[in-house]
Amino acid sequence: MTALPEPPTPERVRIRFDPDGARPREVRAPAGATLFDAASWNGIAVDSTCGGHGTCRKCRMRVVEGDVPVSRLDPRAFGPEELRAGWRLACRARAEQDLRVEVPALVTRPKAATVGVGRQVILRPALQKRCLTLPEPTLADQRTDLERLRDALPDLELRVDLPAIRSLSRALRSADHTPDHTPDHTVTAVVVDDVLVDVEPGDTSGRLFGIAFDLGTTTVVATLLDLATGTPVAVASRLNPQQSHGADVITRISATMTDPAALDRLTALAHEGLDQLAGEVCADGGVDRGEVYEIALAGNATMTHLALGVDPEPLGVAPFVMASRSFDDLAAADLGVRVHPRARAYVFPALGAYVGGDIVAGALASGMDRDRRVRLFIDIGTNCEIILAAGDRLLATAAPAGPAFEGAAIRCGMRAAPGAVEGVKISDDDVVLQVIGDVEPVGLAGSGLVDAVAAMVAAGLVDASGRLIAADAPGVPPGLAARLRQVGQERVFVLHFRGDDPAGDPAEALYLSQRDIRELQFAKAAISTGWQLLLEEQGLTAADVAQVLLAGSFGSYLGPAAAVRIGLVPDVALLRIVSAGNVAGEGAKMALLSMRERAAAQALLEEVHYVELSDRADFNDRFVERLAFPV
Amino acid sequence: MTALPEPPTPERVRIRFDPDGARPREVRAPAGATLFDAASWNGIAVDSTCGGHGTCRKCRMRVVEGDVPVSRLDPRAFGPEELRAGWRLACRARAEQDLRVEVPALVTRPKAATVGVGRQVILRPALQKRCLTLPEPTLADQRTDLERLRDALPDLELRVDLPAIRSLSRALRSADHTPDHTPDHTVTAVVVDDVLVDVEPGDTSGRLFGIAFDLGTTTVVATLLDLATGTPVAVASRLNPQQSHGADVITRISATMTDPAALDRLTALAHEGLDQLAGEVCADGGVDRGEVYEIALAGNATMTHLALGVDPEPLGVAPFVMASRSFDDLAAADLGVRVHPRARAYVFPALGAYVGGDIVAGALASGMDRDRRVRLFIDIGTNCEIILAAGDRLLATAAPAGPAFEGAAIRCGMRAAPGAVEGVKISDDDVVLQVIGDVEPVGLAGSGLVDAVAAMVAAGLVDASGRLIAADAPGVPPGLAARLRQVGQERVFVLHFRGDDPAGDPAEALYLSQRDIRELQFAKAAISTGWQLLLEEQGLTAADVAQVLLAGSFGSYLGPAAAVRIGLVPDVALLRIVSAGNVAGEGAKMALLSMRERAAAQALLEEVHYVELSDRADFNDRFVERLAFPV
Structure with a gap:
């Protein structure tokens, strides 16, 4: 359901999956991705109970074209013959070249759906329907309606409230039952978790x-x-x-x-x-x-x-x-x-006032509890929620990022909509904008803001302290110098002149002001102080981070390179920075699809240690330290 | 709350109880009653957990004037010195003479109320209020409102629904709390069983x-x-x-x-x-x-x-x-x-379609599950519910008595209201009526009907088959012969002539018709077949019955002698037939007063074996057998 995150590098491989009993699928995946992930991302059901940790040994696939090295865990799952024949554990098998892979039919063929960040969810919803045939009462069998129902559902310990009893009573005596012709009653019990929600006459078990x-x-x-x-x-x-x-x-x-x-x-x-x-x-x-x-x-x-x-x-x-x-x-x-x-x-339950149910859902969808690698989950918005997973430990915090990403606080900011700049590249002497829709740029989306500032820092137009340089500063190419202007008392950098006319009034142009840059600077300082403190709490540094998941409607659009450039996220290989998409919504789906996932969300709640930043004496010092842009 | 059942014999003893730390109470009780019962009936709290079965050995009392023989169980509870000093287990001590008794203070002094048929109920309601002081949250203590509440009630596993959370949130921030002056919050949690019903600001714990x-x-x-x-x-x-x-x-x-x-x-x-x-x-x-x-x-x-x-x-x-x-x-x-x-x-849960929650409540209030004697509980009405307790075994049934007792089916029947005849005595040559209110008799209440027929059977006016004899039958005294009349085609017996004028039209008089007698006959046959079959099911006879409890608004007014006379209840000593009063209402009170009693009601439900009469092939034969009046 989530689109394959587009890796920022062009290196991709082609994998052809031949699932047993289903049509072949050819997919493209980042080089180095596991077969498990590549299959899951593309909706191909893979049998797994450990979530890709190499422990359940169920995600067996056979590489029939191309080569995948034998992993450390493969010999535990396969004999030498099998290994020679190409059998591998998909969660350990990294695709570094084009491959053709046979996928066996699932042994149990559990119904499953792929949701979240490549998470395979076995279908076990809280909601179930049971079609039952209840015997007609007789003088020798005077069981009550409810006893009759309970006896037909011996595996459930149902909670039954008054409206459910009323519906049961009605269903058993509904018009479609004629005692003389059909002595037994067919009804469908609708159960959510342990609650009897309804009893419907007839068999309605296919519709839920x-x-x-x-x-x-x-x-x-x-x-x-x-x-x-x-x-x-x-x-x-x-x-x-x-x-x-x-x-x-x-x-x-x-x-x-x-x-x-x-x-x-x-x-x-x-x-x-x-x-x-x-x-x-x-x-x-x-x-x-x-x-x-x-x-x-x-x-x-x-x-x-x-x-x-x-x-x-x-x-x-x-x-x-x-x-x-x-x-x-x-x-x-x-x-x-x-x-x-x-x-x-x-x-969804919440971890704290500012790490809410959306974040718990997102952490669930991202499998933050299922991976022993050091991972950071960062949901960027007015409030930025951060979760650090490291081995068995989960830490969470909320950083007050302020309104920089919402558009409203930025002079030319706007929501990501047609006309919004979402990407900015500064070449030697020019500015290239990536605009949503085929229209003239009219404002700056959050991702464009980050991209613009990152590009300006890289081009030396913004110094480490966050100050816009003067137009006459040494070494500024004329094409860029012409964009370094003044609006009122404030320095601005013009991204786009109305009608592409550089002689136009800069106040009418699409520009980034000194104050806008400060807003972003405060936001990134707050956010990076957040993950920095969590890493320190765990005795880790940015270099230890194996993966950064960017979540939230803003985070998903953020360019990893720009985010690293301004220090918003730890400086790790770009491949390790993944746009997670709408993970809260994915989590909500998972909660409907599986009771197990709800239990996992509940467990997350108990496992995560919440770190309150506003309570920390050193927060402001660290915040000031992290205001600077890395240059 | 229930008045001491008045035994029909005059033999009573006087007992003076001296409860430790409370004022003395002098009560009258039937000779042979236990001190436990006599105290309980009169609202004197007696410590007991076995309910008067001699097993918990807590109901210790000291007989200081008069004599009570040492029971079989007393030596297990007391040493020889204590026995000599008059110590006895109250539940085994029968008062056969006037006594003075010291009652020790209850060790735990639980609050208790006397309800039901001399049942002592320890106050342990499902409803409780807990006044709590909840600490003001701080950055170091960010527990949620609900966590704060739960932590203050560590002994309860509360179910908390959305409205309860809303009320908690409101109570904690209600006007009476000023964070600057009183850092902690006083609230009262209202709990029913395991449900948080409300949280009220301040201390309201005295009002529930x-x-x-x-x-x-x-x-x-x-x-x-x-x-x-x-x-x-x-x-x-x-x-x-x-x-x-x-x-x-x-x-x-x-x-x-x-x-x-x-x-x-x-x-x-x-x-x-x-x-x-x-x-x-x-x-x-x-x-x-x-x-x-x-x-x-x-x-x-x-x-x-x-x-x-x-x-x-x-x-x-x-x-x-x-x-x-x-x-x-x-x-x-x-x-x-x-x-x-x-x-x-x-x-209250029900045993069966015709042995409902009222009967379960009544059986609870009558302690049917707490007495190993053979006892019959009979609730007389249009439908008559019967419970037989014998040792550990409880049997129940419902007998279709028909409308005889409701008044409507009886020609001159009426509800028990002013003008209703509730007692009838037939002397040699006359009829004496007991009428509700100081008015002319206008109709026959259910108890009057039974009394009248019993008296007529005793006087030979109704034969064993239930037929009214002819006015000119040999040996009928003239005063009674004058009352044996005809209304239309039907024989009647006039109980009262309008204006006391024996020459008046019998159709205008207050009379009992042949058909009325048949109605009662059918009713008593159904009821007595019911208890007879239950006794047989247990291998018992009427002679084994130690007590008959008459319940229901009609049963409570029934004269035991008349009931025995017509065979409505087993022929046992009249002292053993007790009017139980409104036992269903008593049971409902007990359910409010104590969770234990609810558990006992639930246990009753599981212990009682329901016998369906309409399912029995021999019911009609037995019914016909029992139509006759004992003469």
């Missing part, structure tokens, strides 16, 4: 759906999943309707502090947004709302509190306390989503 | 109430209990507002079968009745509705299904199947009772 929501501060995304097959049916997104009450979480929290009616209003807006998307994906997918029995939601702590009608005020002021990390036993109705009237809801 | 409902087919009774002390605060009753849809359960079930809207209407009527009584007892007791956090309800299966909006149709037709025995995790709102908005509700 869930909706995964990524409730972002800016954008809300809904994915309708067919939980019989694990496949997505429809996706829809929209802006968060709470936008009218402020672009970021702090403004929305403030709204509830000044106006007692604002909480109810914000809750209603969240419900409206979620419910509208639910309607859209159901219509798109040809699914009745009543066939959706569970929803899952990932959102930050503020979005979650607001959506559930819980006062968010304490999240907005020190010491930043949540009402609860987790909200259990919720109904979809608690989130205003009108699907099946007794549909359940799973909401 | 519950309402026990006895939801009868005819009458609804509500008792408001102060659960801090275990004492009743107010009682109110009213007719069941469903009466308009039929006097008995079958009529009401039929209403739902013919009119699809009737179920909703009957449910609404039940809610209306319960809620009105809740309002009354709260007003009477000076208690705010919001201070009532739990309700308990005992009702038969039909009343329970209807009150909960569950289709009762299968209860009304063979094979008589319930939707569920028990309804768990209910809110008071599910029963339409507007008390605290998140108040919980406990509804």
Whole structure:
């Protein structure tokens, strides 16, 4: 479901997978990627229970063209004959050249879906339907309706509430049953986790759906999943309707502090947004709302509190306390989503007021708990959440990045939309812009901002302290000097003159101001102080980092080279910096697809040690140290 | 709370109890009663965990005046010195003469209340309030509101739903807390069983109430209990507002079968009745509705299904199947009772479609599970429920008694109200009536019907086959012969001539017709077949029965002598026939007072073996055998 992250280097290999019993697939993957990852990224089901750690020895594949060296673990899984025949553990097999690979049929053929960052999720949803044939009562068998049902589901310890008993009673006596002709009753029990949600007359076991929501501060995304097959049916997104009450979480929290009616209003807006998307994906997918029995939601702590009608005020002021990390036993109705009237809801638990359920979902989708390598997960936004995984240990923190990436704080900033500059290259004497859509550039997206500053630092237009040099500074080529201008009292660097006319008013041009650069400087200092402190806490340095995952709608678009250039992320090989995509949404899907993944999310919550930055005496010193750009 | 059952014989003894640290109490008790019972009946707390079975050895008392023989179990509890000093186990000590007894202070002094049939209930309600001081969060202590609460209640494993989290969040930030002056928060957690119902600002721990409902087919009774002390605060009753849809359960079930809207209407009527009584007892007791956090309800299966909006149709037709025995995790709102908005509700589980929660409550209040003697519990009504306890074994059945006791089926029948005859004596030549209120008799209550027929059988006016003799039969005294008349084609016996004028029209008089006698005959045959079959099932005879408890609004008023006379109950010594009073209501109170009693009710459900009479091939034969009156 996640697109293959595009590695920044052109070195790629071609792999042809021949899955047993399915059509062959040819894919391109970065050189060095494992066959396991390459297959998973491309939706080819690989049998695995260890998540690619080389321990379960299930991801067996046979390399029939090209060569893959025998790994240290292969001899434990295969005999010499097999190794000679090309058998390898896919999670250890790195594709360094073009290959043709045979993929055996899964032994158990569990239904599975590929979600997250190359994560293979075995389909084991909380939602299940069981078609049952219940015997007609007699004087010799006076078991109650409920006893009859429970006896037919001996493996489940169901919680049954009053509406479920009413539905059971109705289903057993529904019109399609005529006691004289069919002595037994066919009904379908709808179960979510241990809750009996409904009992439907007849056999409806083929129709069961869930909706995964990524409730972002800016954008809300809904994915309708067919939980019989694990496949997505429809996706829809929209802006968060709470936008009218402020672009970021702090403004929305403030709204509830000044106006007692604002909480109810914000809750209603969240419900409206979620419910509208639910309607859209159901219509798109040809699914009745009543066939959706569970929803899952990932959102930050503020979005979650607001959506559930819980006062968010304490999240907005020190010491930043949540009402609860987790909200259990919720109904979809608690989130205003009108699907099946007794549909359940799973909401991702939060690690802290500023490391919310969206981050837990993202960490789950990124398998942060399943990899013993040193990995950094960085979700960049107004608030930047960072998770460091190292061996068995998980550390998390939140860094106050400020509004640099949101556009609003940048003079010519804008959201990533047509006309937004998302990439900037500075050649010897010129500036080349990469613009979204085939239009004249009108503003600077977050990724363009980082790219622009990185390029200017590289070109010597911005010094280590973050100052724009003067137009008449020695050695500035004339083409660039002409762009170093003044708007009011402030130095600016013009990226694009309106109508490409360098004689035009710089105030009308698309430019980057000294203050814009400072904003970005503060943001990157806060973020890099965050991961730096986590690394130190673990006795590690940037050099130890095996992988950096960039998450969030902004992080996913960020160019790794530019991010390294300005010191936003550790200085590691660019191949190790991966755009993770919408990991919160992926996590929400995984929660619908598998109970195991929910258990893993819960375990994450208990394993992660949260480091509060605002509590650290040395934060400000470290922050100042890290303001400088590496030159 | 229940009055001491008045034994019909005058032999009573006087016992003076001197409880340690409390004022002395002088009580009268039937000769032969145990000191344990006599104390419990009179509200004197006795330490006991075995419920009077002589096994826990806690009910130690010292007889200081009068003599009580040493029982078989006493030497296990006391040394020779103590026995000589008068120490006895109260549950084994029978008062055969006047006594003075010292009662030691309870070691643990648990609060207790006397309810049921002399049952001492240790106060351990599901509802509890805990006043807590929660520390103000700091950057070093960022526990969530909920974690803060859970940590303050380490002994509870609370279930916390969304509204509870909202109330916790509000309580912690309620106006009475000023962070600068009082760094800690005082709140009161309201817990029912394992559910966090509310969190209230400040200390409200002294105010906690519950309402026990006895939801009868005819009458609804509500008792408001102060659960801090275990004492009743107010009682109110009213007719069941469903009466308009039929006097008995079958009529009401039929209403739902013919009119699809009737179920909703009957449910609404039940809610209306319960809620009105809740309002009354709260007003009477000076208690705010919001201070009532739990309700308990005992009702038969039909009343329970209807009150909960569950289709009762299968209860009304063979094979008589319930939707569920028990309804768990209910809110008071599910029963339409507007008390605290998140108040919980406990509804007594049922044994069978015709041995409902009212009977389980009654059996609990009667201690049917706590006595190894052979005992019969008989709840007499249109449907008669019978429980036989014998040693460890409990058997239950329901006998279709028909409408004889309800008044409607009897020509001159009426409910027990002013003008109703409740007792009948026939002397040599005259009839003496006992009438409710100081008015002219206008009708025959159920107890009067039994009394009248018993007296007529004794006087030879009704023969063993149930036939009224002819007025000119040999040996009939003239005063009685004048009452043996004809109304239409039917023989009648006039109990009272209008205006005491024997010349008046017998059709205008208060009389008992041949058909009335047949109705009673059918009823008593059904009931006695019921207990007879249960006794046989256990290999017992009527002579083995140590106690007969008569329950239900009718059973409680029944004269034991008359009941024995017509064969309605086994022919045992009259002292052994006890009117149990409103045991269903007592059971409902016990459920509010103690979790243990709920566990006992649940255990009863599992222990009792239900015997279905309509399934027995020999029922009709036995029924016919038992139609005759013993003469």
